[in-house]
Amino acid sequence: xxxxxxxxxxxxxxxxxxxxxxxxxxxxxxxxxxxxxxxxxxxxxxxxxxxxxxxxxxxxxxxxxxxxxxxxxxxxxxxxxxxxxxxxxxxxxxxxxxxxxxxxxxxxxxxxxxxxxxxxxxxxxxxxxxxxxxxxxxxxxxxxxxxxxxxxxxxxxxxxxxxxxxxxxxxxxxxxxxxxxxxxxxxxxxxxxxxxxxxxxxxxxxxxxxxxxxxxxxxxxxxxxxxxxxxxxxxxxxxxxxxxxxxxxxxxxxxxxxxxxxxxxxxxxxxxxxxxxxxxxxxxxxxxxxxxxx
Amino acid sequence: xxxxxxxxxxxxxxxxxxxxxxxxxxxxxxxxxxxxxxxxxxxxxxxxxxxxxxxxxxxxxxxxxxxxxxxxxxxxxxxxxxxxxxxxxxxxxxxxxxxxxxxxxxxxxxxxxxxxxxxxxxxxxxxxxxxxxxxxxxxxxxxxxxxxxxxxxxxxxxxxxxxxxxxxxxxxxxxxxxxxxxxxxxxxxxxxxxxxxxxxxxxxxxxxxxxxxxxxxxxxxxxxxxxxxxxxxxxxxxxxxxxxxxxxxxxxxxxxxxxxxxxxxxxxxxxxxxxxxxxxxxxxxxxxxxxxxxxxxxxxxxxxxxxxxxxxxxxxxxxxxxxxxxxxxxxxxxxxxxxxxxxxxxxxxxxxxxxxxxxxxxxxxxxxxxxxxxxxxxxx
Numbered sequence: 091x092x093x094x095x096x097x098x099x100x101x102x103x104x105x106x107x108x109x110x111x112x113x114x115x116x117x118x119x120x121x122x123x124x125x126x127x128x129x130x131x132x133x134x135x136x137x138x139x140x141x142x143x144x145x146x147x148x149x150x151x152x153x154x155x156x157x158x159x160x161x162x163x164x165x166x167x168x169x170x171x172x173x174x175x176x177x178x179x180x181x182x183x184x185x186x187x188x189x190x191x192x193x194x195x196x197x198x199x200x201x202x203x204x205x206x207x208x209x210x211x212x213x214x215x216x217x218x219x220x221x222x223x224x225x226x227x228x229x230x231x232x233x234x235x236x237x238x239x240x241x242x243x244x245x246x247x248x249x250x251x252x253x254x255x256x257x258x259x260x261x262x263x264x265x266x267x268x269x270x271x272x273x274x275x276x277x278x279x280x281x282x283x284x285x286x287x288x289x290x291x292x293x294x295x296x297x298x299x300x301x302x303x304x305x306x307x308x309x310x311x312x313x314x315x316x317x318x319x320x321x322x323x324x325x326x327x328x329x330x331x332x333x334x335x336x337x338x339x340x341x342x343x344x345x346x347x348x349x350x351x352x353x354x355x356x357x358x359x360x361x362x363x364x365x366x367x368x369x370x371x372x373x374x375x376x377x378x379x380x381x382x383x384x
Numbered sequence: 385x386x387x388x389x390x391x392x393x394x395x396x397x398x399x400x401x402x403x404x405x406x407x408x409x410x411x412x413x414x415x416x417x418x419x420x421x422x423x424x425x426x427x428x429x430x431x432x433x434x435x436x437x438x439x440x441x442x443x444x445x446x447x448x449x450x451x452x453x454x455x456x457x458x459x460x461x462x463x464x465x466x467x468x469x470x471x472x473x474x475x476x477x478x479x480x481x482x483x484x485x486x487x488x489x490x491x492x493x494x495x496x497x498x499x500x501x502x503x504x505x506x507x508x509x510x511x512x513x514x515x516x517x518x519x520x521x522x523x524x525x526x527x528x529x530x531x532x533x534x535x536x537x538x539x540x541x542x543x544x545x546x547x548x549x550x551x552x553x554x555x556x557x558x559x560x561x562x563x564x565x566x567x568x569x570x571x572x573x574x575x576x577x578x579x580x581x582x583x584x585x586x587x588x589x590x591x592x593x594x595x596x597x598x599x600x601x602x603x604x605x606x607x608x609x610x611x612x613x614x615x616x617x618x619x620x621x622x623x624x625x626x627x628x629x630x631x632x633x634x635x636x637x638x639x640x641x642x643x644x645x646x647x648x649x650x651x652x653x654x655x656x657x658x659x660x661x662x663x664x665x666x667x668x669x670x671x672x673x674x675x676x677x678x679x680x681x682x683x684x685x686x687x688x689x690x691x692x693x694x695x696x697x698x699x700x701x702x703x704x705x706x707x708x709x710x711x712x713x714x715x716x717x718x719x720x721x722x723x724x725x726x727x728x729x730x731x732x733x734x735x736x737x738x739x740x741x742x743x744x745x746x747x748x749x750x751x752x753x754x755x756x757x758x759x760x761x762x763x764x
Binding site for chain 1: 490492493495496497510526527528565568570595597598600601627629631639640641642643644645646647649650651652653654659662664667695696697698726727728750751752
């Protein structure tokens with residue numbers, strides 16, 4: 091099984107007529123994802139290589155029965171797009187947009203929680219989600235993922251997610267679902283949401299968790315793992331040598347004073363029984379060892 | 385983007401937050417002119433983006449023109465923790481009855497805003513938090529609902545500010561929250577927020593960090609950007625659309641994606657090297673951008689070896705390979721280059737480089753092997 095999405099998930103792309111939206115939307119469709127529509131205000135009635143375009147999410151949902159949306163719009167329009175998706179009845183929203191102001195994210199997140207409790211937001215500033223062989227929403231190259239499980243992956247970083255997929259696929263070890271939760275300070279879906287879903291998924295036998303400096307989501311995840319997780323977890327945290335006070339590429343990857351260091355996260359995870367590895371290769375090797383011993 | 389104190393105070397003023405009257409000065413004569421205009425005594429304050437200015441001799445009280453000349457002359461050019469003082473803020477000296485602390489920042493775990501208010505200001509809030517956490521009144525604010533005056537009034541009561549200060553402080557806190565939210569700050573901090581003997585409350589310092597993601601709706605930030613004393617390579621990289629942070633080591637790093645770039649720094653460190661920089665070329669980089677990245681790294685005299693670590697996703701490895709060759713044809717790259725290339729079009733990329741490989745241009749199969757090779761070349 092996969093988490094959050096599967097082979098039946100119908101997806102619309104908000105921003106399908108833009109350069110990025112078209113490129114990734116069509117790539118996702120080529121992968122086999124049910125991309126059933128696009129949304130661009132003012133372009134309703136047209137199509138992108140056979141995918142019908144609607145003016146609003148509401149119209150797209152009414153016409154296609156979509157339950158998921160892939161948002162590829164510039165930062166200044168992203169918050170409104172996320173809320174429009176939720177208002178339109180979408181329950182799984184993937185937003186890859188990088189560069190959304192933190193205050194907009196905070197307001198949008200809290201409005202979603204209060205007004206649309208049934209909707210889940212993945213991202214912003216994330217690579218998306220791929221359930222190999224079933225559904226790919228976002229910018230991950232489908233060919234580096236291997237269907238069949240048994241590993242679930244959850245990560246704050248795009249390229250490190252690809253690295254993890256690559257390390258496992260090369261060893262013939264597949265993935266149930268790979269979730270990129272993104273590198274922004276206010277992620278819609280966090281580590282715990284994904285760990286809980288993987289714990290509940292019978293086909294996922296082990297989880298790879300990739301974190302980085304900034305915030306305390308890894309520490310919170312460690313607490314949750316200690317109390318709830320029965321499946322083995324392998325982790326890697328990037329940024330051990332990152333200087334304090336600098337945003338390391340991601341808006342959320344910053345050590346503030348003495349808070350948010352990689353060392354603190356690694357200690358918390360180790361104390362929770364997680365296999366803490368010091369580089370992506372070691373994490374891949376550890377996971378191979380665990381899966382082979384299952 | 386961190387603001388200088390004077391910029392923070394100017395920013396506060398736009399939102400109606402009271403600050404001491406003052407102005408900037410870049411020379412001793414300008415400092416005197418400001419002091420004469422606002423009246424003595426004045427405080428001469430070094431404008432650097434680093435804490436501990438007072439202890440370093442960067443904040444001095446001046447009672448008359450001679451003292452202004454003396455202190456301004458001493459402070460201009462002073463090196464405070466590696467930050468050289470080029471600008472002063474001259475402000476009217478305030479009598480202080482009490483020093484408080486107030487700030488707003490994002491509470492990441494709770495996805496709300498966090499207000500911190502304390503009757504024990506004037507010292508580092510981290511120290512207060514450590515030694516006497518009950519002296520800080522924490523307020524969690526729902527970003528949708530915001531902060532209203534009634535809540536601010538309860539908050540100043542809880543923080544046990546002096547009675548006479550409470551109503552003014554509550555009003556100021558609502559304005560500071562507006563500055564924080566409408567002004568798109570990551571941090572808006574006043575330490576100290578003071579009560580004067582005659583019962584007025586105002587900001588004696590200003591620490592503001594702006595969220596650069598919100599730049600598109602703040603054209604007025606341009607003036608703040610103009611005073612940024614950026615590392616010349618960081619500036620050069622930014623102009624080319626690269627995400628670069630200069631560090632102290634000897635291995636120039638180029639990677640795609642923030643996570644992989646951070647991870648590359650770590651791996652280099654693990655095998656006994658030190659990174660000269662963080663450089664993320666981003667997603668979908670083309671040959672041009674890759675060549676620009678090589679040029680930025682090449683301009684750093686500390687760099688003894690270059691490690692290019694690419695996992696192609698949207699970024700195509702063949703484009704990266706073309707960029708490396710283009711950079712080599714455009715400029716004389718002084719350090720040897722080690723590449724690890726995987727992902728989208730990696731086979732094509734390696735094929736493009738194959739005829740050009742030599743002992744100065746090397747490919748390795750894995751990230752760890754490449755890191756080891758780069759470190760041994762840098763140390764050779």
